[in-house]
Each structure stands twice: as C-alpha cells, then as structure tokens.
Amino acid sequence: MPLGGYADGDFRALAELLTQPDVVLGLGDGGAHCGLLCDASMPTYMLSHWVRERSRGQRLPLELAVNLQTRRTASLFGFDDRGLVAPGHLADLNVIDADNVASEAPEMVYDLPAGGRRLVQRARGYVATIKRGVVVRDHDAATGERPGRLVRGPQPAPSG
Numbered sequence: 001m002p003l004g005g006y007a008d009g010d011f012r013a014l015a016e017l018l019t020q021p022d023v024v025l026g027l028g029d030g031g032a033h034c035g036l037l038c039d040a041s042m043p044t045y046m047l048s049h050w051v052r053e054r055s056r057g058q059r060l061p062l063e064l065a066v067n068l069q070t071r072r073t074a075s076l077f078g079f080d081d082r083g084l085v086a087p088g089h090l091a092d093l094n095v096i097d098a099d100n101v102a103s104e105a106p107e108m109v110y111d112l113p114a115g116g117r118r119l120v121q122r123a124r125g126y127v128a129t130i131k132r133g134v135v136v137r138d139h140d141a142a143t144g145e146r147p148g149r150l151v152r153g154p155q156p157a158p159s160g
Helices: 012-018 042-053 062-069 071-076
Strands: 093-096 107-112 116-120 126-131 134-138
Touching: 042 062, 062 071
Parallel strands: none
Antiparallel strands: 093 126, 107 116, 126 134
C-alpha cells in the first residue's frame, strides 16, 4: 500500500516524514467521501499510536505530535494568534488523559439531508476542550457552548 505509507510493511517512511521540520499535518477532502472513510481520528491516532503505543519503531515525542497539530498548522495558514500557549493568544486547548486517549470504532450514521450517510469516529480521553477560554467539551461530552466564529484569512499575532 504505497499510498498509505505502508510500502515496506511498516511505518518507517511515515516516521521519517513526520520528523522533518517542514511537515504540517492536515486533511484535505473536506467530507467529500464521508460515507466511505473518516479521517477525523487522525489527531487522536497521532497521540495514541505515534506517541504512546508504537512498538515497531521509535515513538514520536509528545511535544512534536502536539506541535505538528497546533503551531505548525496555525503558522502555515497565517493564524498567528493561535497554536501557542502564550499571553494574548487564543485560549484554545485540549486537556488530554494521555494514558486513555483513543479512537472508538467507526460508526455509520444517517443524519445528512435526505437520510444521507456518513462515518463518524468518536474519541475518548479528552478531559476538556477549551475554545477562547470556554469549555466546549467536558470528559468527551459536548457542553453546548459555541464560542467559535468563522475565520477568513490570516490572523495577526498578538502585539506585545
């Protein structure tokens, strides 16, 4: 499976890519194939497999996995006000139970218009998800809070 990074029967090639300084993680189909696959588990898989469980090859340091999913991605898209825990930056955080973070099995749901189907894959081990300083998920359950907003274009870094 060369396209899946498994051409040699292991993840060595992927590990080499992930440790390069210019690599940024991301997903690209925007839900176009949501009835066939679910890539939403990638952030959780980075933490559970690459940081904690990988046994055939070196694990990634937690700091690298977090940086790949936060600061590097934010910087690439010009979101200089996020992806970093620092004064003046948005307080967007995940508090994670590193020993228990994991992806659940994919599940087919029929909640799109006209009964359309999509795969969802829930995660566990997230103690809290905080957006703009407001808890939006508490122990893997939605709180009902929605402090986010639509963002268009680069966002300037906080001054000072």
